[in-house]
Amino acid sequence: xxxxxxEEEWATWxxxxxxxxxxxxxxxxxxxxxxxxxxxxxxxALFGASGSDxxxxxxxxLLAIHLKRASWDPARxxxxxxxxxxxxxxxxxxxxxxxxxxxxxxxxxxxxEAEPAADGLERRDVARLLSRLQDRQREIxxxxxxxxxxxxxxAGRLGMTEGxxxxxxxxxxxxxxxxxRSDPE
Numbered sequence: 001x002x003x004x005x006x007e008e009e010w011a012t013w014x015x016x017x018x019x020x021x022x023x024x025x026x027x028x029x030x031x032x033x034x035x036x037x038x039x040x041x042x043x044x045a046l047f048g049a050s051g052s053d054x055x056x057x058x059x060x061x062l063l064a065i066h067l068k069r070a071s072w073d074p075a076r077x078x079x080x081x082x083x084x085x086x087x088x089x090x091x092x093x094x095x096x097x098x099x100x101x102x103x104x105x106x107x108x109x110x111x112x113e114a115e116p117a118a119d120g121l122e123r124r125d126v127a128r129l130l131s132r133l134q135d136r137q138r139e140i141x142x143x144x145x146x147x148x149x150x151x152x153x154x155a156g157r158l159g160m161t162e163g164x165x166x167x168x169x170x171x172x173x174x175x176x177x178x179x180x181r182s183d184p185e
Contacts, residue, residue: 010082145169
C-alpha cells in the first residue's frame, strides 16, 4: 500500500461497512479487488504460481475479508491488515499445491528412452537364474516378470487360478532372490 489517500478511503468504506452500510462495503470490495489481484499475481509469480492460482487466492482473500472484517481494528491502517491476509492465503495455496514442477513430456522424452543393452549379459544372467527354478515357476516368472504378461493371461494359459499364479510368482521371486544373493558370478 503506497497511496495513503487510497488506503484511507478504503478504511472509511470498511468502517461504514462494519456499521452496516452495504453500499460502502460494495465500494470497498470494488476498489480493493484489483489491488488484491495485483498483489496475488506478484507474490505468486515469485513462487511459480499460475494466474489461476493467483485468482483463487484473490477469491479466498475476499472471503476472508468478508468473514474477518469485524477483526480489523478501525483505529489501525487497513493496508497491513489486507496484506497479511493476502500473504497468509498465498502461503496456504502454495502449501496445498506442494512443490512440484510441471514439465511437458516432450521436453524430456529424449532422456527417458532406455538404451538397448550392448551385450547379452543381462539376458544370460536372467536365463541362468531362471533355469534353476522349477518348470512351473520358471514359466510364471518368464510370462509375468520378463515378458510383461498379466496374471490373468498367465493363469488362463497355464490352467491355474489367478490366486495360485500370484502365490507361485511370489514364491519364485523369493527363490530367485536367494539364488541371486548366493550366486558367485
